[in-house]
Amino acid sequence: xxxxxxxxxxxxKAFDEIQAVKGVSFKIRPRTLTILAGPDGSxxxxxxxxxxxxxAKDTGEIKxxxxxxxxxxxxxxxxxxxxxxxFSLYPDLTVEENLNFFADLQGLPRKRREELKKQLLxxxxxxxxxxxxxxxxxxxxxxxxxxxxxLLSSPKLLLLDxxxxxxxxxxxxxxFNIIQELKQAGTTIVxxxxxxxxAETGDEVIFLHQGEVILQEPIQKLKEEFPVHLYRxxxxxxVFAAYQRxxxxxxxxxxxxxxxxxxxxxxxxxxxxxxxxxxxxxxRVSPRLEDIYIYYERKHDAHRxx
Amino acid sequence: MRLFYLFKKEILEVFRQKxxxxxxxxxxxxxxxxxxxxxxxxxxxxxxxxxxxxxxxxAFRLVNRITHSPLFQVTGLHRRPLDYQEIFKKGQAKAVIxxxxxxxxxxPGRLKGASGLAGGKExxxxxxxxxxxxxxxxxxxxxxxxxxxxxxxADANSAMIATGYFYGVIKRYxxxxxxxxxxxxxxxxxxxxxxNPSLNSIHYMGPGIVALLLTITTMFLTAIALVREKEQxxxxxxxxxxxxxxxxxxxxxxPMALIxxxxxxxxxxxxxxLFRIHLRGSLGLLFIxxxxxxxxxxxxxxxxxxxxxxxxxxxxxxxxxxxxxxxxSGLLTPVENIPSVFQWLVEINPLRYLVKIIREIxxxxxxxxYFWKDLVVMGVVGFVSFFLSLLNFRxxxxx
Numbered sequence: 001x002x003x004x005x006x007x008x009x010x011x012x013k014a015f016d017e018i019q020a021v022k023g024v025s026f027k028i029r030p031r032t033l034t035i036l037a038g039p040d041g042s043x044x045x046x047x048x049x050x051x052x053x054x055x056a057k058d059t060g061e062i063k064x065x066x067x068x069x070x071x072x073x074x075x076x077x078x079x080x081x082x083x084x085x086x087f088s089l090y091p092d093l094t095v096e097e098n099l100n101f102f103a104d105l106q107g108l109p110r111k112r113r114e115e116l117k118k119q120l121l122x123x124x125x126x127x128x129x130x131x132x133x134x135x136x137x138x139x140x141x142x143x144x145x146x147x148x149x150x151l152l153s154s155p156k157l158l159l160l161d162x163x164x165x166x167x168x169x170x171x172x173x174x175x176f177n178i179i180q181e182l183k184q185a186g187t188t189i190v191x192x193x194x195x196x197x198x199a200e201t202g203d204e205v206i207f208l209h210q211g212e213v214i215l216q217e218p219i220q221k222l223k224e225e226f227p228v229h230l231y232r233x234x235x236x237x238x239v240f241a242a243y244q245r246x247x248x249x250x251x252x253x254x255x256x257x258x259x260x261x262x263x264x265x266x267x268x269x270x271x272x273x274x275x276x277x278x279x280x281x282x283x284r285v286s287p288r289l290e291d292i293y294i295y296y297e298r299k300h301d302a303h304r305x306x
Numbered sequence: 307m308r309l310f311y312l313f314k315k316e317i318l319e320v321f322r323q324k325x326x327x328x329x330x331x332x333x334x335x336x337x338x339x340x341x342x343x344x345x346x347x348x349x350x351x352x353x354x355x356x357x358x359x360x361x362x363x364x365a366f367r368l369v370n371r372i373t374h375s376p377l378f379q380v381t382g383l384h385r386r387p388l389d390y391q392e393i394f395k396k397g398q399a400k401a402v403i404x405x406x407x408x409x410x411x412x413x414p415g416r417l418k419g420a421s422g423l424a425g426g427k428e429x430x431x432x433x434x435x436x437x438x439x440x441x442x443x444x445x446x447x448x449x450x451x452x453x454x455x456x457x458x459x460a461d462a463n464s465a466m467i468a469t470g471y472f473y474g475v476i477k478r479y480x481x482x483x484x485x486x487x488x489x490x491x492x493x494x495x496x497x498x499x500x501x502n503p504s505l506n507s508i509h510y511m512g513p514g515i516v517a518l519l520l521t522i523t524t525m526f527l528t529a530i531a532l533v534r535e536k537e538q539x540x541x542x543x544x545x546x547x548x549x550x551x552x553x554x555x556x557x558x559x560x561p562m563a564l565i566x567x568x569x570x571x572x573x574x575x576x577x578x579x580l581f582r583i584h585l586r587g588s589l590g591l592l593f594i595x596x597x598x599x600x601x602x603x604x605x606x607x608x609x610x611x612x613x614x615x616x617x618x619x620x621x622x623x624x625x626x627x628x629x630x631x632x633x634x635s636g637l638l639t640p641v642e643n644i645p646s647v648f649q650w651l652v653e654i655n656p657l658r659y660l661v662k663i664i665r666e667i668x669x670x671x672x673x674x675x676y677f678w679k680d681l682v683v684m685g686v687v688g689f690v691s692f693f694l695s696l697l698n699f700r701x702x703x704x705x
Contacts, residue, residue, distance in 0.1 A: 054542050054703075077546045088539040090315065092322040097315075104311040105547040133322075149543075 011060030035199040038208030044192035081155035091135035140171025312557025362451040365405035516573035524566040528607030586671030602656040605691030
């Protein structure tokens with residue numbers, strides 16, 4: 001078995017004048033959940049489509065289990081299921097008809113199709129809605145249906161493009177529980193998301209910023225080896241006024257940001273930190289992926305400016 | 307089998323929308339009936355004002371014939387001159403017929419000019435839909451009437467046809483007069499009209515309208531079929547499934563072909579039962595011609611779907627193409643009238659061939675020997691569009 005199921009090297013794509021993906025390289029280990037994380041416009045969806053050959057790449061190479069794909073994407077597509085960013089099933093068909101159609105396209109025998117369909121509908125809590133038209137489902141149900149349709153082929157590789165956009169918080173949790181189950185069952189999953197709280201559930205994360213990979217690391221390692229300390233400051237007064245005050249100090253300009261009713265401050269670990277005045281509480285906290293992303297994104301920008 | 311599943315899904319999607327079913331099957335049926343009755347090239351009930359200033363019995367008899375002809379609708383009979391320009395401007399009548407007594411010395415057959423006052427003092431011709439005046443009979447001792455036909459030429463085609471009708475009425479009257487005197491015209495043409503002896507335009511238009519309906523529904527539906535998948539983002543899912551471009555083409559177009567054939571059958575039933583047009587040729591050949599046409603028109607529709615990024619674009623392109631096909635099909639105007647510069651467009655228009663074949667099968671009972679070349683050209687247009695679609699498929703869906 002190859003060490004990496006998927007290897008992407010120097011992948012680039014431009015749309016007219018806009019360079020959407022700039023020399024992206026990363027590797028995906030089998031049986032892992034890898035998160036492609038980044039804000040809107042960072043190139044997540046484009047990368048997934050380039051991997052599948054749904055967009056024509058300008059440069060780059062894609063290897064599947066160590067073998068270059070070249071222009072023939074069939075070997076990759078035959079083991080991959082893809083769930084696009086927006087609901088991509090047929091709104092006029094019922095839940096069951098949608099699943100039947102995709103199962104039939106995969107050439108599943110009728111008996112296997114019925115078993116799998118029942119299992120997936122039960123797993124996603126959709127059994128009661130199987131005769132409902134897809135157009136009449138809620139956002140969360142639509143995504144679960146799309147996931148079920150993708151899983152009908154029992155894929156080895158599952159590519160999810162912002163699977164929880166527009167989905168309520170409870171459904172998001174349920175959705176990622178299902179993803180975890182799939183990973184446990186041996187599926188390799190690559191999920192693109194702008195929500196870094198979701199990314200916490202992954203094994204590895206690839207941070208994207210303006211079409212470039214700024215970091216790829218196992219999430220646990222990233223947290224353990226985070227090179228700076230993170231402090232949460234709770235201001236006495238308005239958090240925005242406190243932010244204005246602190247950001248005016250040149251030292252803190254690039255290191256401070258707001259989360260909820262607190263300010264988060266990134267400081268070099270070796271320096272002694274004296275909490276500024278006017279704050280109720282100053283606590284050192286463990287970094288979340290969101291904090292880590294902000295740190296590396298700012299570092300990347302500063303590096304580019306210099 | 308995958309093709310069958312895509313076919314089944316397309317049919318399910320179409321029939322799931324009740325409005326679509328009405329649009330697909332009820333609207334075309336109503337259209338066939340309406341268009342069959344409305345779109346007619348023959349002209350009847352031409353509104354006519356008659357000014358009879360003549361005391362001749364011939365003039366009275368002619369007025370009587372015009373009044374009782376189903377071709378004309380006499381809207382006024384006057385014994386005084388009229389301002390015909392005003393009548394034409396108001397749209398009261400398309401023609402003004404003026405009878406008056408000629409000078410006894412007038413030479414036979416001499417044309418007179420017309421003044422702005424119908425039946426007024428004679429003067430030079432002044433355009434604007436005027437025609438000349440002609441004497442009716444050789445000089446004699448009786449008052450000799452002349453008839454002046456003044457036409458509204460704004461609708462040139464109708465004016466020409468109506469003028470022909472008037473001349474026909476006058477000619478028939480003269481023949482009857484001569485026959486009463488035991489004489490006849492020195493040259494009497496014998497006209498034999500085959501295939502549509504009553505010259506009823508519905509016999510000509512009815513089958514053609516079936517061809518038009520087949521075009522409208524199938525091309526529009528196919529043009530939006532693939533682009534809807536693009537908009538719904540379901541095309542990506544189809545592309546990474548095992549479906550090949552040819553399977554996607556067939557899966558998208560075959561359901562539309564089936565719908566088109568059902569619609570055509572309904573149209574033929576209307577033509578046969580309601581319009582009472584007798585089918586002289588083979589129904590089987592009609593369907594074979596329809597199948598070749600469908601391959602051609604669906605390929606064009608699929609090509610439109612590939613080059614369009616939104617359903618709005620696809621509808622616009624389809625509408626533009628369909629109007630072009632219709633205008634160059636010979637359904638409404640003879641293709642021979644189209645300038646030679648544009649004749650190549652006629653040659654590559656599949657609707658032109660279907661209209662021709664359907665009319666030939668319905669009215670002439672022609673067999674394959676008469677139109678196999680038309681089938682070949684339709685097939686070639688279809689193959690060219692089909693291969694262009696396949697060539698553009700990857701470029702269109704994988705940017």
